[in-house]
Amino acid sequence: MVDSTLARPASHFEDWNRDIAAGATYTYDPMHFPYPLTPLTASTLGPCFAKGATAAFHELHVPIAGIDVIHRNHHRFECWAPVMPANDDEARAVGEAAEQTMKAEIGRMMERWHGEHLPRISTLNQRLREMNVGSANPAELLKLLDEVNAIHTELWTIHFRVAGPMLLSMQLFDETYADLFGGTDADAHALLVGGLSESVKAAFGLSELAALAIELDLRDLFLETTPGDLAGRLENVTAGQAFLAGLHDYLEAYGLRQDLFEFATPTWREDSTIALANVRSYIQTGHNARAEQAERARSAELALADARDRLASYPEAVRGQFEAMVQFGRQGAFLQEEHNFYIDQRAMALIRLFYLRVGQRFVDAGLIHTPNDIFLLSHEDIERIVGRRFQVPAASVQELVDDRRHSLAAAGELVPPPFVGEPPAGPPPSDNPMQRAMVRFFGGPPTAQDEDSQTLTGNGGSRGIATGIARVARTLDEAKDLQPGEVLVAVTTMPAWTPLFGVAAAVVTETGGPLSHCAIVAREYGLPAVVGAHGATQRIQTGQTVTVDGSTGIVTLRA
Amino acid sequence: MTSLWPNDVNNSFTFPPAVGPRSTLADPDPDGVLRWLSGAAEDRSLVGGKAASLAQLAALGAPVPPAFALTTGAYAAFAASIGLPRRDADLVTDALPQLRAGIMDGPLPASVAEAIARGFEAFAGDPGSTASLAVRSSGTSEDSAASSFAGLHDTVLDVRTLDALERAIRRCWASLWSDRAVAYRRERDMADETSEIAVVVQQLVRSDVSFIAFTTDPVTHARDRVVIDATWGLGESIVSGLIVPDHVTVGPDGEVLDYAVGDKHLMVIPGDGPAFASLGTREVPVPRSLRTQPAMSHEQARDIALLARNLSRQLGYEADLEGGIAVGRIHLFQARPITTLGTRSDTR
Numbered sequence: 006m007v008d009s010t011l012a013r014p015a016s017h018f019e020d021w022n023r024d025i026a027a028g029a030t031y032t033y034d035p036m037h038f039p040y041p042l043t044p045l046t047a048s049t050l051g052p053c054f055a056k057g058a059t060a061a062f063h064e065l066h067v068p069i070a071g072i073d074v075i076h077r078n079h080h081r082f083e084c085w086a087p088v089m090p091a092n093d094d095e096a097r098a099v100g101e102a103a104e105q106t107m108k109a110e111i112g113r114m115m116e117r118w119h120g121e122h123l124p125r126i127s128t129l130n131q132r133l134r135e136m137n138v139g140s141a142n143p144a145e146l147l148k149l150l151d152e153v154n155a156i157h158t159e160l161w162t163i164h165f166r167v168a169g170p171m172l173l174s175m176q177l178f179d180e181t182y183a184d185l186f187g188g189t190d191a192d193a194h195a196l197l198v199g200g201l202s203e204s205v206k207a208a209f210g211l212s213e214l215a216a217l218a219i220e221l222d223l224r225d226l227f228l229e230t231t232p233g234d235l236a237g238r239l240e241n242v243t244a245g246q247a248f249l250a251g252l253h254d255y256l257e258a259y260g261l262r263q264d265l266f267e268f269a270t271p272t273w274r275e276d277s278t279i280a281l282a283n284v285r286s287y288i289q290t291g292h293n294a295r296a297e298q299a300e301r302a303r304s305a306e307l308a309l310a311d312a313r314d315r316l317a318s319y320p321e322a323v324r325g326q327f328e329a330m331v332q333f334g335r336q337g338a339f340l341q342e343e344h345n346f347y348i349d350q351r352a353m354a355l356i357r358l359f360y361l362r363v364g365q366r367f368v369d370a371g372l373i374h375t376p377n378d379i380f381l382l383s384h385e386d387i388e389r390i391v392g393r394r395f396q397v398p399a400a401s402v403q404e405l406v407d408d409r410r411h412s413l414a415a416a417g418e419l420v421p422p423p424f425v426g427e428p429p430a431g432p433p434p435s436d437n438p439m440q441r442a443m444v445r446f447f448g449g450p451p452t453a454q455d456e457d458s459q460t461l462t463g464n465g466g467s468r469g470i471a472t473g474i475a476r477v478a479r480t481l482d483e484a485k486d487l488q489p490g491e492v493l494v495a496v497t498t499m500p501a502w503t504p505l506f507g508v509a510a511a512v513v514t515e516t517g518g519p520l521s522h523c524a525i526v527a528r529e530y531g532l533p534a535v536v537g538a539h540g541a542t543q544r545i546q547t548g549q550t551v552t553v554d555g556s557t558g559i560v561t562l563r564a
Numbered sequence: 565m566t567s568l569w570p571n572d573v574n575n576s577f578t579f580p581p582a583v584g585p586r587s588t589l590a591d592p593d594p595d596g597v598l599r600w601l602s603g604a605a606e607d608r609s610l611v612g613g614k615a616a617s618l619a620q621l622a623a624l625g626a627p628v629p630p631a632f633a634l635t636t637g638a639y640a641a642f643a644a645s646i647g648l649p650r651r652d653a654d655l656v657t658d659a660l661p662q663l664r665a666g667i668m669d670g671p672l673p674a675s676v677a678e679a680i681a682r683g684f685e686a687f688a689g690d691p692g693s694t695a696s697l698a699v700r701s702s703g704t705s706e707d708s709a710a711s712s713f714a715g716l717h718d719t720v721l722d723v724r725t726l727d728a729l730e731r732a733i734r735r736c737w738a739s740l741w742s743d744r745a746v747a748y749r750r751e752r753d754m755a756d757e758t759s760e761i762a763v764v765v766q767q768l769v770r771s772d773v774s775f776i777a778f779t780t781d782p783v784t785h786a787r788d789r790v791v792i793d794a795t796w797g798l799g800e801s802i803v804s805g806l807i808v809p810d811h812v813t814v815g816p817d818g819e820v821l822d823y824a825v826g827d828k829h830l831m832v833i834p835g836d837g838p839a840f841a842s843l844g845t846r847e848v849p850v851p852r853s854l855r856t857q858p859a860m861s862h863e864q865a866r867d868i869a870l871l872a873r874n875l876s877r878q879l880g881y882e883a884d885l886e887g888g889i890a891v892g893r894i895h896l897f898q899a900r901p902i903t904t905l906g907t908r909s910d911t912r
Binding site: 321 | 722770771772773796797831833834835848849850851852853854857859890891
């Protein structure tokens with residue numbers, strides 16, 4: 006018997022364009038959401054992101070009237086509705102307000118980060134950790150669920166308070182550099198590398214674990230064992246146990262991270278396979294993350310000194326502007342990694358862990374078999390079940406869960422359209438640096454690929470040419486098999502993938518532009534990278550030899 | 565006399581008391597080769613119009629960068645020592661290229677070489693100086709148009725070594741014999757007149773902002789306001805029409821009546837590279853964020869207007885001033901009468 010008041014899952018694929026508001030364009034963002042989302046992720050991340058981001062944009066006078074998130078066939082689509090000025094005067098006023106506010110925010114973005122945002126994020130993260138789901142009665146549990154949504158929303162507001170100025174500061178630096186010296190993005194970014202963010206420190210920790218493993222004489226064990234079997238083998242030897250204790254300490258600090266924006270995926274703390282795979286790669290390649298970061302910082306200072314020399318005869322206003330842009334560009338590069346560590350990774354991981362605790366309550370109530378199945382229920386489902394004090398037929402919950410599992414698996418086979426609803430309009434009428442920054446972050450519309458040719462075209466993300474065997478990895482899990490010297494080919498690489506950049510010979514992604522996370526990290530590591538190469542994970546096969554030219558943005562397929 | 569100048573910060577430059585190997589306190593420049601433009605009036609026939617004007621400005625206490633003039637006497641001594649013709653009438657036809665080559669390569673008389681070296685040292689040794697110089701021809705002709713036809717290489721900027729200074733001076737001398745200059749003199753029946761030239765060597769101010777100020781609006785002829793054009797870097801870009809400068813109008817009480825920001829997309833700065841107009845300069849793009857940003861503050865515009873009005877009063881004519889702002893200080897490079905007034909009918 007199925008409880009008719011529970012939400013009925015779609016038993017067949019829905020029309021992508023079902024129920025879209027007239028005139029609205031909802032686009033698919035494969036850079037952040039390349040896979041279908043579980044119902045719990047969709048029903049929380051969607052609305053909280055939309056509400057949180059909208060609030061931040063209003064605060065910062067960014068001319069976005071609102072953001073809406075919908076899901077069709079479990080895939081996420083976003084509508085960023087621009088403010089529509091009534092006339093030229095209003096358009097000018099809106100533009101000026103946006104520019105003034107953004108510039109002021111850039112001027113104080115570090116101060117706000119350390120003085121306001123980070124303390125608040127830490128407070129919210131601590132609250133998430135402390136929430137006592139185990140002993141809450143249903144009424145209290147409902148309150149906690151609401152509170153988590155409120156925290157989640159606020160986290161996205163903070164995220165976009167940081168993201169706007171951070172992206173714009175890097176864009177403005179790139180433009181200033183290009184105006185003065187010409188050259189490529191790589192030349193400009195040579196001045197920005199070498200920052201010391203938490204993400205970089207996370208890589209230090211992996212390097213140190215690699216050194217620990219070698220010290221404990223575990224080198225051979227690591228190199229002989231596939232990542233999936235490592236944890237088991239390590240547990241069986243004394244030295245391995247000592248190592249695992251070190252790993253545990255590392256994960257206490259740096260293990261609150263997941264693959265992508267999907268609450269259902271395990272954190273590194275829960276499944277150390279990816280962390281161990283990274284350590285293994287570091288052992289193989291002998292990477293010393295600390296030494297490399299120090300070298301990057303040194304080379305950035307040299308590049309800056311060189312630029313200052315070249316500007317010696319320039320007017321003071323120009324030299325002053327350049328210095329300011331370098332400073333803000335460096336701050337922006339730092340904040341891009343830093344905010345991602347604390348919000349996109351840590352906070353989201355803690356939200357997952359909260360929902361897992363809720364899942365445990367559902368397991369205890371005999372409604373689901375394993376806590377992770379909670380993600381197959383939507384937030385509304387959970388609220389209704391808790392509202393009924395867990396007094397619902399277990400079979401109906403089971404049926405719902407199974408149905409969702411199947412529809413999610415099927416949705417994974419679908420290729421979402423690039424947009425639903427109204428086709429996207431041409432480029433917006435006004436051109437400003439924030440817009441240019443967004444295009445360089447997302448990479449612009451996909452370039453049409455010539456299916457017959459042996460090449461694939463994207464955006465140059467990091468200069469240099471490298472040839473190697475391709476490893477196509479659609480998830481971080483698949484990427485853990487990456488061998489040193491291989492070319493990593495992925496849909497997108499988010500910060501959790503960063504340690505792999507120490508192993509690969511080059512990187513190709515389907516999404517992103519020169520300001521995307523992948524491009525920036527590739528430049529840090531001095532790796533050739535082509536980003537925004539639409540269709541790369543389909544055209545390229547694992548084992549195929551490819552040449553990546555990060556300056557021209559062209560990937561050549563060989564044998 | 566109370567200070568006429570808004571920023572009463574005198575250049576810290578110390579003018580040397582004597583130059584030349586035979587100099588004495590009584591007669592610091594017995595060879596008549598070099599004159600420091602430090603406050604005494606100077607004879608135009610000796611130092612040329614440009615230098616005489618600078619000397620006059622310096623005498624009025626205007627913020628003029630320190631300079632010396634290498635006199636017509638220096639040129640005459642050199643010309644004599646290598647057998648240069650003194651008049652166009654004495655020229656052999658088609659001999660100009662060799663003549664100019666002779667100017668570039670011929671040996672300098674000892675007194676001239678010594679004076680140049682001492683002059684350079686005075687600049688190089690000054691702790692406040694940037695040790696970068698501007699070298700310009702200073703013609704003696706009453707006809708100001710004749711000076712402007714002196715030739716392409718009559719200005720060399722960003723001169724930093726003694727060698728380069730010597731070469732720059734030779735270039736200015738050689739400009740007297742440019743094809744254009746000779747043709748101009750021929751057209752005006754000046755072939756029988758003695759051709760001579762002086763050279764001004766001045767501390768180069770690396771202007772962050774350059775301006776041209778008029779004490780009468782050159783378009784409307786209104787005399788109750790000062791009109792200023794300003795841009796980033798050296799003034800070459802305004803004079804040449806390379807960019808649209810900022811256009812500022814300052815009223816009689818010093819209030820800024822209007823500040824029209826121009827699109828200053830390029831600037832001329834000192835240094836190596838494809839020369840722009842004058843040697844020792846180059847043209848570079850302006851970062852887009854500064855293109856439409858005001859080059860001057862209202863306070864600076866007011867100060868320049870005050871300087872212009874005071875100077876105009878002292879000089880006794882409506883003035884066209886060229887100057888620059890460097891390290892926050894206003895410097896004056898040139899002042900000339902506005903010549904187009906009175907020849908144009910009022911068109912209001």
